[in-house]
Amino acid sequence: MKKFNIAVMPGDGIGREIMAPTLEILDAATRNLDVGLVYDHIDAGAQFYAETGDAFPESHFVRAEKADAILLGAMGHPDIRYPDGTEIGPQHDLRKRLGLYAGVRPCKTIPSLPLPLVDERTKNLDFVIIRESTEGLFAFPRGFTTDDEEYKHNLMRISRTVSKKLFDFSFKLARRRHSQGRGKNLVTHIDKANVLSSQHHAREWFYEVAADFKDVNAAHKYVDFAALDMVRRPWEFDVMPTENQYGDILSDLAAALMGGMGMAPSGEIGDTHALFQPCHGSAPDIAGMGKANPTAMILSGAMMLDYLAEKHECEELAVASRNIEEAVRKAYEAEKLLPYELSGTSGLKEISDAVKKHLQ
Numbered sequence: 001m002k003k004f005n006i007a008v009m010p011g012d013g014i015g016r017e018i019m020a021p022t023l024e025i026l027d028a029a030t031r032n033l034d035v036g037l038v039y040d041h042i043d044a045g046a047q048f049y050a051e052t053g054d055a056f057p058e059s060h061f062v063r064a065e066k067a068d069a070i071l072l073g074a075m076g077h078p079d080i081r082y083p084d085g086t087e088i089g090p091q092h093d094l095r096k097r098l099g100l101y102a103g104v105r106p107c108k109t110i111p112s113l114p115l116p117l118v119d120e121r122t123k124n125l126d127f128v129i130i131r132e133s134t135e136g137l138f139a140f141p142r143g144f145t146t147d148d149e150e151y152k153h154n155l156m157r158i159s160r161t162v163s164k165k166l167f168d169f170s171f172k173l174a175r176r177r178h179s180q181g182r183g184k185n186l187v188t189h190i191d192k193a194n195v196l197s198s199q200h201h202a203r204e205w206f207y208e209v210a211a212d213f214k215d216v217n218a219a220h221k222y223v224d225f226a227a228l229d230m231v232r233r234p235w236e237f238d239v240m241p242t243e244n245q246y247g248d249i250l251s252d253l254a255a256a257l258m259g260g261m262g263m264a265p266s267g268e269i270g271d272t273h274a275l276f277q278p279c280h281g282s283a284p285d286i287a288g289m290g291k292a293n294p295t296a297m298i299l300s301g302a303m304m305l306d307y308l309a310e311k312h313e314c315e316e317l318a319v320a321s322r323n324i325e326e327a328v329r330k331a332y333e334a335e336k337l338l339p340y341e342l343s344g345t346s347g348l349k350e351i352s353d354a355v356k357k358h359l360q
Contacts, residue, residue, distance in 0.1 A: 003035070004069070004308055005067045006069055006304070008041045018348065023039065024352075029305070029324050030317070040063055040067060042060050056090035056093055069308055071277070084143075086141065103131030103266060112332050115258070121235040125258075126182055127238050130240060132166050139157040141154065166241050168209055170240075186216070189221070251279055259342050263296055294351055326358075
């Protein structure tokens with residue numbers, strides 16, 4: 001039996017609630033496929049910081065670094081902050097230290113849900129934002145050397161090396177999606193090249209990489225116009241690499257197209273490591289109430305299996321990933337699920353149980 005070590009980091013708030021059923025679903029999906037998942041539960045996050053004074057001890061990082069993949073629930077709490085007022089999120093440390101430059105944010109809608117846009121084409125959206133997750137405007141989130149009493153700065157820094165890795169990842173993903181009958185075989189670079197010199201260079205680097213993928217279409221779009229088209233005609237997008245902050249903002253817009261943050265999974269992928277987590281936060285206002293939507297967490301788990309399947313050439317995990325995605329879709333359609341964030345009454349147990357039912 002092939003075994004894979006998974007670092008499990010539930011984190012804070014609803015992160016702990018949605019992790020447990022997700023692990024049950026991952027185990028059920030792999031049980032009869034001659035593969036096994038071995039979990040190492042690791043404490044980290046805001047509550048752990050409040051209790052110990054250290055949000056993410058070095059020994060905990062070493063354990064996460066050794067895993068085949070990291071599965072994270074949600075971290076942070078609005079009332080627990082570092083002394084400078086910034087949020088506590090060890091996932092940010094993991095991104096930088098492990099070089100997780102490709103923030104993969106899929107937008108794949110479930111047709112049975114009441115979606116915000118009325119056009120029928122929005123019921124079957126399937127595109128991916130690739131957010132550069134280690135550089136950009138978030139490269140120096142806690143100030144810069146030029147700060148003084150009057151002016152405060154956050155430097156936008158991008159590198160040719162990481163940018164070209166991001167674009168290479170994006171073109172390979174578009175090619176893979178096309179081979180699976182998905183997407184438009186298109187990579188659209190999202191930038192602000194008409195205003196920022198760093199973005200002008202990013203676009204140049206994008207087309208340098210595009211020259212190595214002549215079988216994949218390449219295009220570019222300004223970030224403000226991309227936001228407009230994500231509302232006006234989102235079905236025209238496929239794979240969208242972009243700067244860190246742009247990707248952060250556009251990912252939330254993509255989540256809205258799916259019905260809410262509880263529907264939005266994500267992966268943070270580098271050359272040798274990867275982390276998977278829902279796009280939403282820890283939502284302490286509903287923690288312990290049974291209202292949390294586990295869908296994004298479950299789908300993040302499916303993304304993790306797909307990543308491991310490709311990296312280790314393990315078709316069994318690819319099958320398990322597809323089975324989970326299909327079970328989620330069937331659960332929503334057959335059970336008429338409607339999460340609380342969409343003004344429904346389907347909570348943690350109802351959604352988790354329905355996915356388990358249709359997985360079997």
